Amino acid sequence: MSIKRLLILQIHHLFSEYLKDASKKMKSGLLFVTLANPCSGEGAIYLFDMCLQQLFEIKVFKEKYHSWFINQSVQSEGHLHFATPMDPLFLVLHYLIKADKEGKFQPLEQVVVDDIFPDCILLLKLPELEKLLRHVTEDKEINSKKFYKYSKEKTLRWLEKKVNQTTAALKSNKINVSARVQSAAYFSADQVSSDKEEDYIRYAHGLISDYIPKELSDDLAKHLKLPEPPALLPNPASKKIKLSDEPVEAKEDYTKFNTKDLKTEKKNSKMTAAQKALAKVDKSGMKSIASFFGVKNKKKI
Amino acid sequence: MESSDEETTEKQRIHLRSATLCDAAPAIVHLLPCEVLVNGPAPVERFFTPAIRQRPSGLEVSFRGRILRGEEVAVPPGVAGYVMVMNEKAEVLAELERRHKRRGLEHEEEAQARSEPLERDFDRCIGATASFDHFHLWGLETIPGPDAKVRGALTWPNLAAAIHAQVPED
Numbered sequence: 388m389s390i391k392r393l394l395i396l397q398i399h400h401l402f403s404e405y406l407k408d409a410s411k412k413m414k415s416g417l418l419f420v421t422l423a424n425p426c427s428g429e430g431a432i433y434l435f436d437m438c439l440q441q442l443f444e445i446k447v448f449k450e451k452y453h454s455w456f457i458n459q460s461v462q463s464e465g466h467l468h469f470a471t472p473m474d475p476l477f478l479v480l481h482y483l484i485k486a487d488k489e490g491k492f493q494p495l496e497q498v499v500v501d502d503i504f505p506d507c508i509l510l511l512k513l514p515e516l517e518k519l520l521r522h523v524t525e526d527k528e529i530n531s532k533k534f535y536k537y538s539k540e541k542t543l544r545w546l547e548k549k550v551n552q553t554t555a556a557l558k559s560n561k562i563n564v565s566a567r568v569q570s571a572a573y574f575s576a577d578q579v580s581s582d583k584e585e586d587y588i589r590y591a592h593g594l595i596s597d598y599i600p601k602e603l604s605d606d607l608a609k610h611l612k613l614p615e616p617p618a619l620l621p622n623p624a625s626k627k628i629k630l631s632d633e634p635v636e637a638k639e640d641y642t643k644f645n646t647k648d649l650k651t652e653k654k655n656s657k658m659t660a661a662q663k664a665l666a667k668v669d670k671s672g673m674k675s676i677a678s679f680f681g682v683k684n685k686k687k688i
Numbered sequence: 689m690e691s692s693d694e695e696t697t698e699k700q701r702i703h704l705r706s707a708t709l710c711d712a713a714p715a716i717v718h719l720l721p722c723e724v725l726v727n728g729p730a731p732v733e734r735f736f737t738p739a740i741r742q743r744p745s746g747l748e749v750s751f752r753g754r755i756l757r758g759e760e761v762a763v764p765p766g767v768a769g770y771v772m773v774m775n776e777k778a779e780v781l782a783e784l785e786r787r788h789k790r791r792g793l794e795h796e797e798e799a800q801a802r803s804e805p806l807e808r809d810f811d812r813c814i815g816a817t818a819s820f821d822h823f824h825l826w827g828l829e830t831i832p833g834p835d836a837k838v839r840g841a842l843t844w845p846n847l848a849a850a851i852h853a854q855v856p857e858d
Contacts, residue, residue, distance in 0.1 A: 392727070392817070393772040394717070396763060396845070417704035418806060419814070434704070437806065444848070448841035456718040457771055457818065461730040465719055467841060471848035505699060521857065548855035556850030560843055594851055 392457055395468045419445070420506040425481040425598050430504065433478075434470050440514050444473035475510055476519045476545075477598040482507070483524060483537040484600065492527050492534035495520075542603070543610045546595060550611060553591035564590040589613055701811045702774070708815035715771055715818035719838065721756065721828045746831050747824065758826035761838075767845050769820040775813055 416437030424431040434443035446469045453465025479499060486498040495516075501507045510516065517533070520526065522545040524535040557564055564586045588611060596604035718736070740749045746759045763769045825832055832838070 393774070393814070394820075395770045395772055396767050396842075397770060416806070417706055419702035419704065421700070444852075446844065446848075448838060448844075450837045452721065452723045454720045454722065454724040456716075456720065456730065456732045456736060458715050458717075459729055459732050461724050461726060461728065461732075463723065463725055463727050465723070467838070469841070469844055469848075471845050472852050473848075474852040474854070506701065519854070522855065545855060549851065552853060552855065553847070553850050556847055560846050562843065562847070594847070598851075 392455070392460070392462045393468055394455065394457075394462075394466065395470060397470045420509065421504055422478060422507055422510075423481055423501060423504050425477045426596070426600065428481070428600075433473065435509055437509075437512070440512065442473045442475045442478070442510070442513060443470045445470055474519075474598075475513050475516060476523060478507070478510055479516065479520070480523055480537075480542065480599065483535070484603070487537035490536075492525075492536045494532060494534055498535065539603075539606070543607060546599070546603075546607050547610060549595050550588060550591045550607070553594055554587045557587050557590060562590075585613070699810075701806070701808070703807055703811060703813050704772075705813060705815040708817070709770065709819075712770060712816040712819040715820050717769075717771075717820045717823035718758075719823055719825050720751065721826055721832070722751070722754075747826075749826070751826075755829055756826040757829060757831045758824050759831050760822050761825045761842070762822045763820065764842055764845055769823070770816040771818040771820070772814050773817050775815060 416435075418435050418437070419432055420435060421430045422433050423429070432445045434445060435441075436443070448467040448469070450465065455462040455465055479495075482499045482501070486493055495511060496508075499507050499510055520535055521541075523538060523542040525538045525541070526536070527534045592604075592608060592611060592613060595607070599607070716732075716737075718732075724730075736749060736751065740747055742748075743757075746757055749756050749758070825836070825838060827836075
């Protein structure tokens with residue numbers, strides 16, 4: 388019998404709430420749903436906590452040639468899933484930008500609609516959303532009903548703040564950001580001190596770009612006055628990463644998300660840079676949780 | 689319920705049974721530097737665990753005749769590790785009921801969950817079977833260095849917190 392086990396690292400406070408309250412009557416409200424990834428528009432898995440009304444993103448660490456021993460069993464793929472809190476505004480922004488083509492103020496229920504990912508309506512249940520919308524929209528109130536319109540200027544200012552706080556986190560977590568250091572993974576962590584401010588900003592920009600569409604990412608680069616990236620040396624680190632995206636495995640694993648994933652695979656170079664930047668958390672892993680969830684089809688015997 | 693239909697997958701919700709989290713016993717977890725092509729039971733306790741030796745440089749073991757060296761890696765602070773298994777909804781509910789009967793508990797939560805509109809017939813269900821707060825990271829011949837991908841991945845929760853934290857208003 389082949390049972391797939393999923394190893395999940397989860398921000399503790401979320402689950403501990405449940406552990407605390409498990410004895411009490413508590414509505415079970417943790418659910419994984421597929422929503423549109425705001426960068427690619429393709430399906431990705433998110434975790435909703437309907438009780439605490441929070442949104443979590445699922446990312447997967449995967450590297451070729453790893454397996455788990457879990458107690459008295461073996462789990463073939465050495466994957467590690469992470470559930471981390473997600474700013475819902477990134478997901479809503481995807482719809483606001485789409486709706487902006489109509490160029491008018493609209494109520495949110497008309498903006499956040501999706502035939503392919505109908506669970507996006509769960510986003511509207513998040514309590515702080517209305518407050519967050521001020522960062523990226525102009526709004527009007529008519530008969531105590533709110534109408535929203537995407538504002539690129541406000542969005543860029545919001546994203547700039549995101550870049551700034553991410554830059555600060557990169558520094559405090561001592562993450563290697565310079566292209567040169569990245570390209571030679573065997574350099575010691577001491578190199579960090581020599582990183583330039585610009586490298587941090589570029590790196591943070593890359594991380595944020597994983598959550599916004601390509602055009603907005605380009606606009607953000609201009610807004611931040613980021614110079615064109617210097618030509619990268621052919622770099623062994625990125626080569627390694629490419630090697631780990633094994634096409635054979637992809638075909639087998641992603642049955643359901645196949646066509647889409649292949650598209651996502653050909654991400655713009657910024658994605659790849661961000662991917663590297665992410666201290667090698669494999670972004671393409673998004674698909675793998677999907678494949679896990681689709682495991683029924685793969686089950687042997 | 690089989691769902692070969694792609695659309696169903698996207699509309700499917702997978703419910704995490706929060707009650708399974710409190711029953712999740714600590715598991716002993718090893719990350720091997722090789723791919724074993726099967727999923728299933730394995731006599732880890734008979735072959736692998738007794739062969740682990742403490743050396744000055746760290747832990748040492750052999751697997752299929754190759755030397756592995758490794759060390760214990762802690763799950764980052766503020767984060768918890770769970771092993772989850774996907775099940776049919778019916779199986780999980782039955783198991784939960786069994787457990788709760790054993791402990792003499794009414795299972796109101798699940799009864800309530802069944803009538804929850806959040807759950808539909810084609811939805812699926814996942815539950816925690818074990819938990820962990822550290823694991824053994826193994827490398828072939830040498831302990832995976834500071835640049836190992838998995839170590840980088842463990843810094844992700846910290847970074848994600850900064851990316852997704854709310855920004856101050858103007």
